[in-house]
Amino acid sequence: MISAEVTIAIQFYDLDPMRIVWHGNYPRFLEQARAALFDKISFGYREMAQSGFAWPVVELRIKYVRPINPGNAIKVTATLTEYENRLKTSYIITDAATGEVCTKAHTIQVTVDRASNELCFETPEALVEKIRRAL
Amino acid sequence: MISAEVTIAIQFYDLDPMRIVWHGNYPRFLEQARAALFDKISFGYREMAQSGFAWPVVELRIKYVRPINPGNAIKVTATLTEYENRLKTSYIITDAATGEVCTKAHTIQVTVDRASNELCFETPEALVEKIRRAL
Amino acid sequence: MISAEVTIAIQFYDLDPMRIVWHGNYPRFLEQARAALFDKISFGYREMAQSGFAWPVVELRIKYVRPINPGNAIKVTATLTEYENRLKTSYIITDAATGEVCTKAHTIQVTVDRASNELCFETPEALVEKIRRAL
C-alpha cells in the first residue's frame, strides 16, 4: 500500500473558542497528507489538471477520537486503500510528540471525465499505472 | 423532531480551482444550520458556554451526492435525530432553486463536563428539557 | 456612488480562542459585500469570468476599530470609490443592532487581460459602462 505522511504545527487560527481545533479545519490537514500521497506517485494537482479528468471528493468521514493538543504538532498519515473503481484514502492523525491517535478518517473520490462531465466507473489507465508502479 | 433550515448564498471564496465548492467548506454550511437548530430551542452558543458543559463534535460524515451549483443558493436543513446519550444532527443540503438534493451529512456530539473534562454518558437535564419542550 | 450592503450573522467558526472574530476572517465578510455590489450592476462573478478579464485584489487594508460583538449580526457596506484605472472598494462594518462602526477597510483590484496575462491600465469598456449606468 502507498502511504505518505506530513507533520503539521497547529496554528492559533485553527483553534475555536473552546481552545480546541475547530472540527471543520481537519479537511485541510487531510488534504495536505493526500496531496503528499499523490505527489509521491507523481500524480499531483498539476498532473490531475492536465489529465482531462477530475477526482471530486464524494464522501468524507472523520472520527475525532481524542482532541489534538495545540501545543504539539500532529502527524497525518494518508494511505491509498482502494483505487480500481474509486480512490479511497484512509487517514490517521497522531500527536507527533506522544504518538497517541487523535483522529481516523477517510475520503472517497470518483473520476469524472472533464470533457463530458460524466462519471467514470474505472480509474483511468494513466493513474492506475502510476499507482501500480509505486505499490 | 426538531428541525431548522438556513439559506446560504455560495461565495467566490467557497470555490476551488475546479469551480465547485471545495469539499472542506461544507462543515461551515452544516454549522450554520446546526446553530439555527440550537437557537430555536434557546440553547445556542452562549447558553452552551454558560452551562458548564461543552459538546465537541466526535464524528462528521458527509456524502456529496451532486455538486452544488454556485449560481444558486443552497438550503441546509438540520434535524436533531438523537439526543439522550449524544447529540446526532442529520443534514440535507438542497439547491434552493431546483430543490435537488446535493448533500447528506450527519454530525455526532458528546457532552463533556468542563470542570472535570470528563465525558458524560447522558445529555444534561437542562438541555434535555429544552429539547423535550420543543418536540 | 454605488453601494451595496449585506447583513451577516457571526458564526461560532468565525471566533478565535479570545472569543473575538479572528482578524483573518474579515476578508470573507468584505467579499460578500463586494459581491453584492457587483451583482447590483450585473457584473458578478459569472460576467467577470466570461469577460476575458480578471480583477485580482492587489491591496487589502483593514482597520479593526472595535471588536465585533458575536451575539449581534454585522452590516457590511461596500462602496465603489474608484473605477477608471483600477477598482477601489471601501467598506464599513457596523454592529447591526447598535449601529456602531467596528471596521473600516478597502480593497484595490486591477484589471488583467486573461489571454495575454497582462495588466490593463484602464478598466475595460464593458465594465465602465455598467458602472456609469448605475451611478
Next chain:
Amino acid sequence: MISAEVTIAIQFYDLDPMRIVWHGNYPRFLEQARAALFDKISFGYREMAQSGFAWPVVELRIKYVRPINPGNAIKVTATLTEYENRLKTSYIITDAATGEVCTKAHTIQVTVDRASNELCFETPEALVEKIRRAL
C-alpha cells in the same frame, strides 16, 4: 531587529477559481510567520494567554505585488518593526524557488488588559524584556 521565517507549501485549498491563491488566505500565512517570531522570543500563544494581556490585531495591510506560483513553496519573513507602544510586524513573502518578492504586508497589534478589558498604551514589561533580550 528580530525576524523569523517559515516556508509554506501552497495547498489546493488555498487556490480560487482563477487558480491563484485567494487573497483572503494570506492572513494565515502571515500568522504562521508571526507565531514563529514570537516563539523565538519565548512569548508564544501560551505565554500570551497566561500573561493577563491580549494583543488583538487592529490593522492589517497587504500589498499583493505578484501572484504566488502555486507550484513553488513560499518563504514568509516576519520582522518586529515597533514594540514600545504597539507591536508592528512587517512581512515579506518571496517565492522560495526564485527569491522573487510576491507580497509585502504589516500588522499592528495593541495590548489589552484582559481583566479590565482596557487598552494599554505601553507594551507590558514582561514582553518588552523578552524582546530586548533578543535584539
